């Protein structure tokens with residue numbers, strides 16, 4: 736365990752090791768080397784269902800956190816996620832406590848383990864559980880449901896933990912700015928090794944032509960060429976508003 740977290744391997748429980756062990760984290764065991772990935776789902780169109788809701792947050796905020804957590808991964812792959820409301824979905828999402836249902840894993844009350852998810856497959860495969868004994872929040876004043884969900888969905892898609900401390904797939908909870916795109920290059924390489932990158936035909940503008948390319952949340956609703964310029968539009972309140980300067984293509 737010390738080796739995984741980049742600590743000096745002593746085999747002893749020193750204070751630094753204890754500190755890392757106490758840090759709120761994911762309940763998926765650290766097995767194997769990073770870079771090893773499971774086969775994935777073998778398809779790109781997946782379904783998800785929110786089986787129950789946490790009382791900690793408004794339902795709409797839970798919906799949004801879950802959807803955003805999935806979009807973190809669909810943004811860099813050909814994956815699509817469709818929400819369903821009954822029956823069995825690929826990714827069944829639930830808030831549970833302690834020993835729960837037929838799940839072979841359990842939760843530990845407040846702090847400690849925050850969530851767990853199962854790798855792609857039938858039955859429990861892809862299913863993602865959050866510890867209801869945590870205080871889930873929209874903005875990370877407790878634990879950010881968005882960030883923990885995005886991490887757990889990495890497992891549900893076939894990723895194991897990363898020992899890169901900047902990776903979303905690092906097992907410990909790190910509070911990040913929820914408005915920033917949470918994937919590191921390590922995460923992107925991992926997910927693209929399973930599902931490939933975005934198709935070349937994607938309508939998304941290439942980096943070099945995006946005015947604020949450093950903001951990965953920037954999306955455009957329409958792109959048009961006007962004379963020799965490319966214009967990007969974003970829909971706002973019933974009309975299109977140009978949100979960025981036009982680019983000259985000469």
Ligand SMILES: [Zn+2]
Pocket residue numbers: 761762763886887890896904905906
């Ligand atoms: Zn994990």
Ligand SMILES: [Zn+2]
Pocket residue numbers: 831835838839840841851864
């Ligand atoms: Zn479970």
